[in-house]
Amino acid sequence: MTSKDSVFEKTYKDYIAQVARIDFKSIEQKLGIHAEGNGVTIPLFGKPHNKVSEIGITDPSGKQPSLDICVILCKYLLLCPDVYSNEKEWVSFRGLKDSGPLTTYFANDVEKAISGYFSGRLGDMKEACKTLGGYPPDMEVTYDLSMQFDALPRVPVILLFNDADEEFPAKSSVLFKRRAEKYLDAECLAMVGRLLFTYLKKAVII
Numbered sequence: 743m744t745s746k747d748s749v750f751e752k753t754y755k756d757y758i759a760q761v762a763r764i765d766f767k768s769i770e771q772k773l774g775i776h777a778e779g780n781g782v783t784i785p786l787f788g789k790p791h792n793k794v795s796e797i798g799i800t801d802p803s804g805k806q807p808s809l810d811i812c813v814i815l816c817k818y819l820l821l822c823p824d825v826y827s828n829e830k831e832w833v834s835f836r837g838l839k840d841s842g843p844l845t846t847y848f849a850n851d852v853e854k855a856i857s858g859y860f861s862g863r864l865g866d867m868k869e870a871c872k873t874l875g876g877y878p879p880d881m882e883v884t885y886d887l888s889m890q891f892d893a894l895p896r897v898p899v900i901l902l903f904n905d906a907d908e909e910f911p912a913k914s915s916v917l918f919k920r921r922a923e924k925y926l927d928a929e930c931l932a933m934v935g936r937l938l939f940t941y942l943k944k945a946v947i948i
Contacts, residue, residue, distance in 0.1 A: 750809050754798075757816040762796035769822045773925075774895025784815050787893055787941055788875035794819065810933045817930045818894055827921035832881060832900060834917060835935065840928040852935035853914050857903065859943060861912035864905045870945035871901070874938075893934045897922045901938065 766777035776783045781795030792807065793800050794815050801807045807815075835841050835848045860867040864886055876889035879900045887903040899918055906912040916935050926934065 753809065754806075754812055757812065757820075758796065758798055761794060761816050761819055764819055766819075769819065772822055772826055772896075773818065782819070784818060785892065785895060786811065786815065787891060787937065810937065814894075814926065814930050814933055814937075817926055818897075821925060821927070823924045827896075827924050829919060829921040831920045832917045833920050834915065835931065838918060838920070838928055838931060839923040841931070844928055844932045848916075848932050848935055852916055852932070852939055856901070856916075856939050856942065857912040857914040859939070860903065860914075861906045863946075864903075866946050867903060867942070870942045873945035874941050876901070891938065893938070894925070896925050897931075897934065899934065899938060 766775075766782040769775070770777045770782070773784075775785075779795075780797075781793050783790065784792050784794060786792050789802055792802070792811070792815055799807060799812050799815060801811070806812070835852075836845045841848070860870075867887055871887070871889040871891075874891060876891050879888050879890035881900070883902060885902045886905045888900065890898055890900050893899050897918070899916055902915040902917065904910070904913050916938065918931060922931055
């Protein structure tokens with residue numbers, strides 16, 4: 743039987759082998775990343791020192807990140823489009839290419855998870871968003887909270903949240919710019935949404 747750790751290691755090594763063939767300088771401007779020596783640093787939700795190289799991937803503390811982060815960072819490098827996309831349209835996850843099989847997961851494990859965790863805690867959510875580097879979005883909306891994050895340099899996301907009241911439960915929505923599908927596949931974008939929830943939880947002051 744193949745252990746979870748061995749599957750992780752194989753997947754990780756496969757991605758690193760693919761990344762090792764990339765000329766980082768050639769995609770630096772397209773992806774908004776910084777190439778230096780044999781590696782590249784990729785900001786992820788405001789964390790500036792996720793370094794990717796032919797040796798491996800390290801987070802700001804020098805440790806190897808979780809597999810989902812490793813996959814997101816590698817895919818961001820490997821799927822780099824030939825031309826920079828400046829599409830400005832915001833869409834829900836289900837509006838992205840090939841998202842169909844993952845829409846239920848995204849609705850339950852991202853959007854409903856966020857609204858359930860922060861229901862009745864609007865103040866906590868606001869503070870968590872600020873801690874995570876959130877800022878007012880480039881669109882006009884009417885919600886209790888609307889916040890934009892730079893998940894990756896070319897992949898911004900918007901979190902919309904209405905807290906629970908006497909008539910309705912709390913509800914959240916996570917939007918992507920349509921160009922996101924040019925930089926990451928649907929599975930990675932679903933993982934980006936889940937990371938947003940994870941980081942917001944960690945940013946809450948207990």
